Amino acid sequence: MSTPTSFLELRDLRIHFPTDDGLVKSVDGLSYKLERGKTLGIVGESGSGKSVTSLGILGLHKGTRAKISGEIWLDGEELVSASAEHVRRLRGKKMAMIFQDPLSAMHPFYTVGQQIIEAYRIHHKVSKKVARKHAIDMLGRVGIPQPERRVDSYPHEFSGGMRQRAMIAMALSCDPELLIADEPTTALDVTVQAQILDLMRDLQRDFNAALIIITHDLGVVAELSDDILVMYGGKCIEYGTAEDIFERPEHPYTWGLLGSMPRLDREPTERLLPIKGNPPSLINVPSGCAFHPRCAFEGRTGGKADTEVPALLESSGGHLVRCHMPPELRRDIWENEIKPSLESS
Amino acid sequence: MVTYIIRRLIGALLMLAIVSMVTFSIFFVVPRMAGATSEDFANRYLGKAATAEMAAVAAEKLGFNDPVPVQYGRWIKGVFAGAEYDTGASIEQCPAPCFGYSFVKRQPVWPELVDRIPVTLSLAVGASVIWLIGGVAVGVLSALKRGSFFDRAAMSVALAGVSLPIFFTGIVSLVVFSYGMGITAPGGAYTPFEENPAEWAYNLLLPWITLAFLYAASYARLTRAGMLETMGEDYIRTARAKGLPESTVISRHGLRAALTPIVTIFGLDLGLLLGGAVLTESTFSLKGIGDYAVQAIMTNDLPKIMGVTMVAALFVVVASLIVDLLYAVVDPRVRLG
Numbered sequence: 001m002s003t004p005t006s007f008l009e010l011r012d013l014r015i016h017f018p019t020d021d022g023l024v025k026s027v028d029g030l031s032y033k034l035e036r037g038k039t040l041g042i043v044g045e046s047g048s049g050k051s052v053t054s055l056g057i058l059g060l061h062k063g064t065r066a067k068i069s070g071e072i073w074l075d076g077e078e079l080v081s082a083s084a085e086h087v088r089r090l091r092g093k094k095m096a097m098i099f100q101d102p103l104s105a106m107h108p109f110y111t112v113g114q115q116i117i118e119a120y121r122i123h124h125k126v127s128k129k130v131a132r133k134h135a136i137d138m139l140g141r142v143g144i145p146q147p148e149r150r151v152d153s154y155p156h157e158f159s160g161g162m163r164q165r166a167m168i169a170m171a172l173s174c175d176p177e178l179l180i181a182d183e184p185t186t187a188l189d190v191t192v193q194a195q196i197l198d199l200m201r202d203l204q205r206d207f208n209a210a211l212i213i214i215t216h217d218l219g220v221v222a223e224l225s226d227d228i229l230v231m232y233g234g235k236c237i238e239y240g241t242a243e244d245i246f247e248r249p250e251h252p253y254t255w256g257l258l259g260s261m262p263r264l265d266r267e268p269t270e271r272l273l274p275i276k277g278n279p280p281s282l283i284n285v286p287s288g289c290a291f292h293p294r295c296a297f298e299g300r301t302g303g304k305a306d307t308e309v310p311a312l313l314e315s316s317g318g319h320l321v322r323c324h325m326p327p328e329l330r331r332d333i334w335e336n337e338i339k340p341s342l343e344s345s
Numbered sequence: 346m347v348t349y350i351i352r353r354l355i356g357a358l359l360m361l362a363i364v365s366m367v368t369f370s371i372f373f374v375v376p377r378m379a380g381a382t383s384e385d386f387a388n389r390y391l392g393k394a395a396t397a398e399m400a401a402v403a404a405e406k407l408g409f410n411d412p413v414p415v416q417y418g419r420w421i422k423g424v425f426a427g428a429e430y431d432t433g434a435s436i437e438q439c440p441a442p443c444f445g446y447s448f449v450k451r452q453p454v455w456p457e458l459v460d461r462i463p464v465t466l467s468l469a470v471g472a473s474v475i476w477l478i479g480g481v482a483v484g485v486l487s488a489l490k491r492g493s494f495f496d497r498a499a500m501s502v503a504l505a506g507v508s509l510p511i512f513f514t515g516i517v518s519l520v521v522f523s524y525g526m527g528i529t530a531p532g533g534a535y536t537p538f539e540e541n542p543a544e545w546a547y548n549l550l551l552p553w554i555t556l557a558f559l560y561a562a563s564y565a566r567l568t569r570a571g572m573l574e575t576m577g578e579d580y581i582r583t584a585r586a587k588g589l590p591e592s593t594v595i596s597r598h599g600l601r602a603a604l605t606p607i608v609t610i611f612g613l614d615l616g617l618l619l620g621g622a623v624l625t626e627s628t629f630s631l632k633g634i635g636d637y638a639v640q641a642i643m644t645n646d647l648p649k650i651m652g653v654t655m656v657a658a659l660f661v662v663v664a665s666l667i668v669d670l671l672y673a674v675v676d677p678r679v680r681l682g
Contacts, residue, residue: 058586060582060586063591088591089588091585091586091587091588092587092588096586097586099582099583104580105579105580106580107580107583107598107602108677108678109601109676109677111677119587119588122587122588122589122590123588154678156677156678170587
C-alpha cells in the first residue's frame, strides 16, 4: 500500500450491500485518479454505481451495512480505513458534494442562509455574524441577485436554478479541494442547465478544485470534463480523455450512449439508437462481460462474452477499455459501422 | 404571516359558531323531531309536581314557543351578556358567561365548570409533558436503533399501552403503587398547585403516569415512523455531507422535521383532554370536567351536558388554532398557504 502521488486515487474500490435477496455489488473494483484543477466525468445509467462511489468517497456509507474494501486516497490520506469521525471532519471542508434535486436536498425548514452558515461554522470557529457575511458573499459569487436579501429566503421561495446555485454556494462555502456534483443539472430546465454548467466551470477555475461530475447525460460531461469514465454494472468499462470518448470510443456500451444522445445536428426524422434491454441486476450480474446480453457485437468476441470477465486494458495512451474484442476490431467497427450511422444526416 | 393568522382566527370563530349551532340543535331541535313539545322542554325547568298549566306558562315565558333561530340567538346572548330564566314560578339569574342554568341543582353551570377546570388542567398538562417527552424520546431511539432489542421491546410496550384501557392500567397501578407499595397517593385527592406544589404533584403523579402511558405509546410509534421517514430524506444526506456531527443531523435536521405531525396531534390531544379526561378522572376519583360530564349525564341534567359540550368544543377549537399557528412557526412552507 504505497502513498499515491495523485490528489485523489481510488484503488480497486468495492462497495457491496448485503440484502435479503443477496449481495448487491454496487461498485465492483473501481480504480481511477484525479488531479487538482481537473474534471472527471462519470457516466452511466441509473444503478451503474456512480452515486454510490461518490457517497463512498465522502464516507457516507460508514456506519451502514455497506461492505467497503479497496483504497480511497485523498491528498495522501487513506479514507476507507480512516475513522468515521476523521472522515466527518474532512467532509464539507476538504470534499463537498452537490446533489441532484436541490429542493429535496435542502432542508425545507431552514433558510438558505441558515444552511450555508451551518455548513461554514462546523469547520470554522467564527461568529454567526461573520458566517452570515460569508454566506452572503458566497450567494453573490454564485450569481444570486440581491444576496443580502435572498439569504433569508427559504429553499421553496427560490426557483430551480437559483436553488441549485444556492446548493453550490453551500458546497463551496468551506473552499473544498474536491467537489463532487451528482447529476447537478438533471432537475433543471435546459436553459438553466447551461448557466449552471458555466458557473461550475468558472468556480472550478477560481477554486482550483478537483471536480467529479456524475451524470447520465453525455452532453454535460462533454461541456466540462477533461477525462471521462464510463461505468456499467459497478465497473469501469471505458476510461479516457473527453476526446478519446467522443472521437474514438471503443466500447459497445459507449457507442450505445452516444447513439442515444439527441443531437441538433441530426435530421429530426432520424431515430435515436437506444441500447436494447435494461441495466443489469447488481445481485445476479450476467456471467462473463456484464454487458453481453445487450451487446450487438457479442458474436464477435470469440465466444468469451458469457464465460470470461473482460479485463480493463489500455488500448492507446491512457485510453482503457473493458472489452473482449481486439482493439483493431473495435476501432474498425467504430470507424466503419457506428460513426457513419451517427453522422448519417 | 399576518394574513395567515387573521385567516386562522376567522376560521376558528366560524368553527365555534358552527359547533354552537350543532350543539344547540342536538339539545333543542332534535328532541322536537322525536316528538317533544315546548311543554316537555319547560318541564325540565320545573319540579316534578308541576301541572300542565304551569308547564304551558313556563314554556311561553322561557321562550320555547319562539322560532328556533330566536331561541338560539337568546342562548348565544346569554353566553356574552348573561341570562334570566323566568319560569313563572320563579326567576333565576345566570350571569355572563351563561352556559346554561341547571334547574336540578338550581345554579348556573359556568361557575361549577370553572371550579373544576384547574383539576382537569393540572391532569392534562402534567400528563402531556410526560408523554410528549417520553414518547418522543422512545420513538427517536427506536428509529435510530431500528430492529434492535430496545426497538422491539419499546414497540411491544407501546402496543400494550395503546391497547390497554385506562380503567385497567389505572386500577392495576393504584393497587400496586398506592395500596401495595404505598409510594403514590391513593387517588381522590387534589391539592391546588398554588397551595402546595409538592402535594399537588404527589397526588397527581399516578394519574399523570397512567394517562401518559396511554398517549406516550402512540406518540412513540408516531415519532418512530416519522423519524424513519425523515432520516431517509435527501436533506439528511446533505446535512451529513456538510460534515455535521451525527447528533446534530438527528436533532436539528431529522427530529425537527419529524416533529411537525407530532405538534398537530399533540395540540388536538391536549385540547380534547382539557374537555375532560373522563376515564382517568373516574378511575382516580378526580373532580374534573370529565367527572362533571359523567354526573350531568347520570342526573339527566341537560343544561350541564350542554355547557360541558360547549366548553370542551371551545378547548378543541382553541387548541387547533394554536396548532395551526405553531405549525406556521415550525414549517415555513405553511405560511404561504
